[in-house]
Amino acid sequence: MRKNKIETVILAAGKGRRLKKSTPKPFVKLNGLPLLAYSLKTFQAHPKVTSIILVTGKGSIRKAKEIVRKMGFTKVKAVVSGGKKRIDSVIRGLKEVSKQAKYVLIHDSARPFAGKRIIDGVLKALSKYKMAIPGNTFSDTVKETDFSGIVKKTLVRENLYRIQTPQGIHSLLIPDIISLSKKASSVYDEAVLLEKEEKVKVVKSDSANIKVTTPEDLAFAEFITQKQSSKNRLQWKK
Numbered sequence: 001m002r003k004n005k006i007e008t009v010i011l012a013a014g015k016g017r018r019l020k021k022s023t024p025k026p027f028v029k030l031n032g033l034p035l036l037a038y039s040l041k042t043f044q045a046h047p048k049v050t051s052i053i054l055v056t057g058k059g060s061i062r063k064a065k066e067i068v069r070k071m072g073f074t075k076v077k078a079v080v081s082g083g084k085k086r087i088d089s090v091i092r093g094l095k096e097v098s099k100q101a102k103y104v105l106i107h108d109s110a111r112p113f114a115g116k117r118i119i120d121g122v123l124k125a126l127s128k129y130k131m132a133i134p135g136n137t138f139s140d141t142v143k144e145t146d147f148s149g150i151v152k153k154t155l156v157r158e159n160l161y162r163i164q165t166p167q168g169i170h171s172l173l174i175p176d177i178i179s180l181s182k183k184a185s186s187v188y189d190e191a192v193l194l195e196k197e198e199k200v201k202v203v204k205s206d207s208a209n210i211k212v213t214t215p216e217d218l219a220f221a222e223f224i225t226q227k228q229s230s231k232n233r234l235q236w237k238k
């Protein structure tokens with residue numbers, strides 16, 4: 001079978017406890033539109049992405065499907081419920097990936113501004129590496145301390161990255177991710193599971209790809225959307 005599809009798993013099954021809203025974070029409004037719509041729009045618009053699997057909370061499936069329909073996100077082929085932890089939601093999504101998929105991108109809906117440039121960078125790296133993840137270096141000096149806060153050493157800043165999503169993998173790695181996740185005690189991201197066995201390539205991202213975590217992040221994201229030109233701004237379909 002020819003594997004030539006690029007599928008995206010969008011994670012929107014978190015509650016967003018640190019955001020302190022009654023609505024689950026993916027459905028919190030950003031400039032009048034639900035947060036998850038921004039990522040859906042980006043992957044819908046990307047010419048190489050063939051389909052999208054949306055993972056959301058059990059109680060939010062209807063709401064998610066309505067957004068998909070109303071906003072015309074025709075690439076969404078499945079809306080499934082997530083799990084307790086992020087990695088559980090990742091695995092639920094990966095189980096929906098088709099056999100024709102060559103690459104899979106896994107993206108947090110909490111990052112509304114991951115643009116085409118980042119996606120292209122990750123896809124390009126996947127032609128050489130089995131896993132590729134976007135990241136930014138630090139502008140501050142980074143020091144490692146012990147648990148009482150005493151500095152142990154100053155780290156080489158150029159080799160340190162703050163990792164974001166979308167994280168890209170070859171679909172052949174899906175069985176490994178599923179089996180490794182069962183053994184791991186804590187999983188920050190998919191790369192943690194694979195980096196001991198595979199070369200995971202970090203692709204330079206940009207600072208606009210923020211994660212909305214706290215109320216301050218949401219205020220900053222509002223500011224960014226206000227600055228975007230009306231042409232690029234996300235709108236409900238007429």
Ligand code: CTP
Binds near residue numbers: 016211
């Ligand atoms: N996520 C998920 N399933 C979970 C937990 C998280 O799909 N069980 C998703 C979130 O919806 C989010 C992404 O993973 O898009 C990154 O997680 P984070 O920013 O930590 O979101 P939450 O877990 O919702 O927030 P918090 O940790 O503050 O509760």
Ligand code: MG
Binds near residue numbers: 014
């Ligand atoms: Mg979380």
